[in-house]
Amino acid sequence: MEQIKLRGIKKSYGKEMAVQDVDLTVNPGDFLTILGPSGCGKTTLLRAIAGLEEPDEGEIQFGDRIVFSRKQGVIIPPENRNVGFIFQSYALWPHMTVEQNVTLALKEKKLSSAEVESRLKNSLEMVQLETYRKRYPSELSGGQQQRVAVSRLIALQSKILLMDEPLSNLDAKLRTEMRAELKRLHRELEATTVYVTHDQTEALTLSDIVVVMNKGLVMQSGTPYDIYHHPDNIFVAEFIGDPQNNFFKGQIVEKNGQLHLDCQEIVFPMKNRYSSNSRKVIATVRPENINVSFQEQKDWFKVTLKSVQPTGANTILQVKLGTTKITLLQPEFIRMKLGEPLWVSFDPESLNFFDEETGKNLHL
Ligand SMILES: Nc1ncnc2c1ncn2[C@@H]1O[C@H](COP(=O)(O)OP(=O)(O)OP(=O)(O)O)[C@@H](O)[C@H]1O
Numbered sequence: 001m002e003q004i005k006l007r008g009i010k011k012s013y014g015k016e017m018a019v020q021d022v023d024l025t026v027n028p029g030d031f032l033t034i035l036g037p038s039g040c041g042k043t044t045l046l047r048a049i050a051g052l053e054e055p056d057e058g059e060i061q062f063g064d065r066i067v068f069s070r071k072q073g074v075i076i077p078p079e080n081r082n083v084g085f086i087f088q089s090y091a092l093w094p095h096m097t098v099e100q101n102v103t104l105a106l107k108e109k110k111l112s113s114a115e116v117e118s119r120l121k122n123s124l125e126m127v128q129l130e131t132y133r134k135r136y137p138s139e140l141s142g143g144q145q146q147r148v149a150v151s152r153l154i155a156l157q158s159k160i161l162l163m164d165e166p167l168s169n170l171d172a173k174l175r176t177e178m179r180a181e182l183k184r185l186h187r188e189l190e191a192t193t194v195y196v197t198h199d200q201t202e203a204l205t206l207s208d209i210v211v212v213m214n215k216g217l218v219m220q221s222g223t224p225y226d227i228y229h230h231p232d233n234i235f236v237a238e239f240i241g242d243p244q245n246n247f248f249k250g251q252i253v254e255k256n257g258q259l260h261l262d263c264q265e266i267v268f269p270m271k272n273r274y275s276s277n278s279r280k281v282i283a284t285v286r287p288e289n290i291n292v293s294f295q296e297q298k299d300w301f302k303v304t305l306k307s308v309q310p311t312g313a314n315t316i317l318q319v320k321l322g323t324t325k326i327t328l329l330q331p332e333f334i335r336m337k338l339g340e341p342l343w344v345s346f347d348p349e350s351l352n353f354f355d356e357e358t359g360k361n362l363h364l
């Protein structure tokens with residue numbers, strides 16, 4: 001198992017800064033996912049780790065080995081970095097059978113034929129395609145082709161795996177299956193893995209650490225739990241979660257010696273630790289963390305139902321409190337008429353408060 005360490009990585013294309021200044025450490029054996037909107041620099045960063053892209057500045061280390069350093073003038077080419085790489089498309093050679101696709105790189109490495117055969121057999125077994133050896137890619141389903149690409153990666157036996165949206169071309173059911181497969185493979189191979197996706201479910205389900213990027217910068221790096229429940233800033237609070245977080249703008253006020261966030265129609269309780277009165281603050285609460293009652297409750301807010309979207313296991317409800325729109329998520333199939341009243345309440349523990357000016361989480 002090897003550690004990957006990036007320091008001060010910058011890369012621009014002409015005037016455009018694709019990666020602005022990234023420091024990142026992937027602990028040995030960890031599964032780290034880079035998540036972010038299209039164009040935020042994920043692929044560029046992954047290609048820099050693989051050696052397919054030369055950063056303008058910075059340093060990249062695998063364990064004790066420096067593989068890139070602008071200052072020291074070190075640039076190790078991709079073939080000498082010993083990393084396994086899967087691109088967004090499966091990129092199998094169409095004129096080669098499954099076994100030829102998997103063993104091509106092994107033969108180039110001049111491994112003995114016994115070693116090639118044993119790695120081929122093991123890697124095809126791991127993705128459950130042993131019986132498909134002689135088939136051509138055109139004779140396989142999309143998911144099977146994807147698994148051949150994974151198998152080729154396994155056969156290389158790299159200590160470092162880099163994957164760029166490897167499941168993006170699969171349907172929803174196959175994605176879920178392959179996700180479980182990748183998680184199992186990562187456990188078995190114990191390879192340090194950097195995975196790129198813009199699918200947050202993938203990121204949250206697969207990773208030890210999630211890195212959220214925006215415009216070439218790391219916005220937050222943390223466990224899936226922290227990224228979801230304790231976003232560092234408004235960007236992460238907005239980007240993570242489907243349905244999205246609820247946002248309420250307001251001002252801090254003091255009433256009876258207690259601090260509150262006054263959003264006019266809703267007043268949120270705050271723990272009494274923030275001194276800056278009348279500061280502009282944004283409160284967020286996740287749709288599933290709002291208490292909902294279908295009967296009247298004393299001191300709860302009465303809201304009106306504006307839309308009902310059952311997704312099967314859950315229902316997304318849009319409600320209005322005066323002019324404030326609120327999204328709720330309930331873990332059941334709800335059938336209700338629009339315009340009916342509901343009652344909601346907010347627990348202080350499930351709220352995050354952000355400074356409106358800086359966008360930073362105030363951790364109140
Ligand atoms: N070879 C290139 N030449 C010029 N600009 C590039 C090149 N590669 C990437 N870019 C630009 O750099 C920025 C980052 O691109 P990158 O491919 O890293 O984004 P990404 O986060 O992987 O996006 P996506 O989710 O769409 O794959 C983009 O604005 C892109 O247009």
Ligand SMILES: [Mg+2]
Nearest residue numbers: 042043044164
């Ligand atoms: Mg990309």
